[in-house]
Amino acid sequence: MDDDIRFGGLIFDKSFLFARRASGEELKFTRAERAMLLLLTGNVRKIVTRNRLLDAITGAGSDSADRNVDFVINRLRAKLGDSARNPSFIATQYGEGYVWIAEPSEGPNEALLLIGPVFGLERTASGEPARAFLLRLRDIIDAQTADNQIVVLELNGQAASSKSLFSLEVSFYDDGKCMHCAAVLRKVATGQILQTFRLMLDAAGLPASEPDIESVVAGLKSAMWRQATTGQGILAGPTDQPLELQMHDTARLFDRSDESWATMSEQLSEARRSQPGDPQTELMWAMHLYARILQNPADLDLRAAHEEDIERCVFDHLAVFQGNPIFLLGAAKLLLFTGRGHLALAEQLAEQAFLSSTAFASAFSSLGQIRMCKGDIRSAVDLYDRGIELSVPDSEFRVYLMVLKCAALMAEGDRSRLDKAVAALYALKPVTRLQIGLFVAPPGPLAPDLTLVVGQFDAARAKHAILHLHYVFARLFVREDHRENIMRGVIGHLTERFGADVVPDEVRRSVPRLV
Template identity: 40%
Template structure:
């Protein structure tokens, strides 16, 4: 049932806010209620965190609520609690099993999360803002002449594709839509005109360069050479900072930043097969340079590619998946102190921490937000930001990010396909079937996607009551019971488990499960997928 978040005390644990009385909990506005026995068990577990609770102790806690309670009742109640909390016995976040002994409450309280506002689209490269005392009109006129000439110099050297705007005194709000802001302050000291220029990143406010302009004469003719010298320095600082924002992941350093940004978008795309092919090369590189965070994160992208680009009908064993994800987690966490000044690597870390779904959502949001502040409107950041908003249940914001990515994508590129798939999954999660009208001319059959993955995306997007294309149905039938069972698990692990809302998970999986159970029966849906989506009766 839906309800407003109560104004009572509570403890945030992962994506669940647990009422202090354990009478109910909330996840993304959805209320979870507990029976008397569940509440009694939840109270004793949550009030004894990280302590082994023997079955006999738990039995004592529920005995007043059940006259004939037994060890089997304890196990049954624990399974019910796991289902309601969205927990998983194999990868627990709340209740861990100590086999032969009892259970341990492993969830920890989280500090309140202050959501970051969605960044506004960037509409210009540079905004130049003169800063002059309001009472000095003569100085304001000279400042306008200086900054106008500076703008013309910078715009002429950067090229027609980059927007350089001169702001007025009251245009402070307009700086938020600028990738960089150059504030030029003026002060008239009689015989000398003091002038300082400060170049900052727009969203992050980080100072890139600050320097004085040395004017030997107050006449305009004397200002021009110094303005031109300063403009060249500003252009060099801009180009250097743009290049630094796209460093890493093996991008060539001698290419223009526009090309490097496009490559960064492709390198972070879920469908990029290059990471699979570079496995041996990256393994050797890590041996030769074990301290390189860049190479370590490239290795993690190779591991990530092994998980997402595997044939979904063959799948990957849970133990192998857990081992790979544990290596990704450990490697990324080790790299964090080394990448705090590199936005592309921070974005890579955010993507990987989000994907493995091990309680690092808040950390991933912080990394992605700070990376975006440095990268401004780079397309590479948009899919990660959209997925993080989607994980929190803000589907409108997620779709907005994906739409921005589609606007920036090259036609028929791997990045465009990636963004389109992500957008459709977000619409599915939101339950917005009306908006999910795939254009007739668009096909998920693409040279950028393995054929089996294209089949799975088509089956995922097509409503359960709508007939699949015959070519897709033929593949699904040929895959057999075990193949489609693997494919359902693959879809859940790669695209669904990261969402905090049980209903959103169910919305994504309903169509796919409907198609595949119709072909192969209900037993193709494994228990952990049923529990993780709430589709227990599917």
């Protein structure tokens, strides 16, 4: 209807009594939930205080549970399929309230996969086995994709009416003995064929022989994953993002939790089994190891083993990446990350990728990090600004570049410009204040919301936070004063609360004057 309001993959009626997903699933909201939705969605990207939310949900007809703002928020998130850690709709602003971060959209969201058009059903004696198979196929694929990704089934033989990233064209033929099924997976934008399969169905709509439906889904998912991750081949546009972000975005297409890298591990492990020694797969595996280290830098043995594997992978396949700028930039990023004396080579590779391709934004990102770590902060910030200008507004790539710019300004000790950069980052993505606010806060009293964040720490978590910031950023800087500027704030805040023992030994060796 014209009065419907669309946010992401959900369509709300004007009163916010109901919402429906593209799959047809309908959601119904309580009075308190409706009041909260009306207030939040009427203030997109603005902080709504807890007191305003409490005023909205209390009153006649409310029960004790409805008078608990956090309880209603959690109930809403559960219905919306939202995550507190990685929100698509409601972000928490600790100490202040909540923010509705989803932007309204005017048209239907693009589906991940359109199953259709479907041909041949009208020529079969009974189309029930075919329909049962298609419904089962849609449900299994949908169960293995993220909540905000849509899988659409169109049973007619007309031209597809839904917009989608991929399409699966299906044909059926009944020879009187069994139902034959043939399907072609395509990338919609180019028409490129990515995968085909053929099978026979029994009367219940189940494959009568190999492959079974689970194998079909695994093959389709693998083909979509590889295309979404490396589909541009050796060509890269000025606004294309780096390999690690492409991989992360692709993983989030197929994951229903916050741990999208677990999905990437599963896909890469299967790809390595089916194509052993494939250079692109091996570099993506190295990127996956890089992400695993970032999740747990405290495991020193695992860290050393993964760093060695990353280094070996890059050098084993470096010659193959010479003609692919995105993979060449990925190799440069990994060599920088290992911290094993490859800074000059990493810069050479990034310069080569920039000069020989149109991958401007990705090159600006990689070159900026290398220049930053070498100590050329002015050049790094200029490169980040150029990348930000090329990046898509509201994209994770832009957020990523803005975080890197903040790191560069923090290393330089330029508090005035850092405060402006941080404010711009928080305005773009409010949840980042909770994620990095403690790290970029200056020494001295913390803001109330960051005080609440630290209040949730114990000594072990404080130690991990210090180690994480040092490993991800500070250790890579050549200059000790830059490392000190990165670490000064967080060490000061956390040692004040927990004592000097929360500073790990490797951090003490890196910035001895701070401890």
